[in-house]
Amino acid sequence: MNIHEYQARELFAKFDVATQPGGVAFTPDEAEQVAAKVGGKLVVKAQIHAGGRGKGTFKNGFKGGVHLCDTPAEAKELAAKMLGQVLVTHQTGPDGKEVGKVFVGAAVEIARELYFAILLDRATSAPVVIASTEGGVDIEAVAEKTPEKIIRIAVNPTLGLMPYQTRNIAAALGLTGKLMTQASKLFTNLYKLFIDCDCSMVEVNPLVVTKTGELLALDAKFNFDDNALYRQPAVVAMRDITEEDPREVEASKHALNYIGLDGNIACLVNGAGLAMATMDIIQYAGGSPANFLDVGGGASKDQVTEAFKIILGDKNVKGILVNIFGGIMDCNIIANGIVEAAKETHLSIPLVVRLEGNNVEAGKKTLASSGLTLITGDNILDAAQKVVAAVKAAA
Helix, strand or coil: CECCHHHHHHHHHHCCCCCCCEEEECCHHHHHHHHHHHCCCEEEEECCCCCCCCCCEECCCCECCEEEECCHHHHHHHHHHHCCCEEECCCCCCCCEECCCEEEEECCCEEEEEEEEEEEECCCCEEEEEEECCCCCCHHHHHHHCHHHEEEEECCCCCCCCHHHHHHHHHHCCCCCHHHHHHHHHHHHHHHHHHHCCEEEEEEEEEEEECCCCEEECCEEEEECHHHHHHCHHHHCCCCHHHCCHHHHHHHHCCCEEEECCCCEEEEECCHHHHHHHHHHHHHCCCCECEEEECCCCCCHHHHHHHHHHHHCCCCCCEEEEEEEECCCCHHHHHHHHHHHHHHCCCCCCEEEEEEECCHHHHHHHHHCCCCCCEECCCHHHHHHHHHHHHHHHC
16 A cells, blocks of 8 residues: 655654655645745645656646745646646556645755665565665666665664664765764654554655755655554555556455556466466466456455456456466355356456366366356466467457
């Protein structure tokens, strides 16, 4: 789950992380009111779940989702040009995203831009701090071209981020004197936020030193551990489903794990590991997977039906591969779900089914007697090759 920039600032305020003053506005009039409270030179920023907003272009021709201005009236005018309009950036794709809100804040005179993030290191199953003197730019590019500018500090999850580590990070970033004191406090509070809110990532880019000698977290991206959201009601309340893939939102309503991809062969699989292997083998067979879809170990017939509806809601899907290995799962339940879903959705694209495991013979019998036009796979590779061939033949 992701949150908006203005919501990140609300978390900053809760955990005493220094940032610029400002607030969110949903209408041009609200933008003017927030700007009047903030005062001084202002910045107006479109709020969408995508990067590259400053260099983006609205479909109405207005350029840039981040603008500076001097008066509340100008903030109102800028908000009017953004709100309700679709912003296209390098991260949104050509369809873009509609802007429903803007952040209006105090403009900051920046002396230096830095980078600071706390992530979960999958190799050690522990937090790690990533920092760099190269803030405000694509950190992946920095890591590729000048890896020596990346600072990496492992954090012992039992001890947490220690004071000496915060000072070491500050020193490596060239922050001395009063700035080191500010940095130690900011890093400590960010780590507390990271742990207390069950984050999987907190990325501050840029972390800035202002011309007046303040250290501020100017922009941030958050990711949260979905498995821990049950104990984070305040975070869940920040969810904006208008920013999410509608298919993924619908899948979550039925306890299905779905992620949309760019291919044309849909997968319906039980188990995350088998789902990833299925996507890999489709690629190996010369195809391109359209999604990750794990129906879980105990899916019902209704869940299978809903899964088919979600799959067929993707106009790019030209074929479906069902790959089920029944351990806890009853293959006949899956088979009945396939039959019901295919009939209800008037399935007209190639369908390849591979069933193995618990009650598989009953499942195969159900499919054979269904009257559906489908192809059976003897094993995972055979099924992948057959669905790729069937899609190519249909095209």
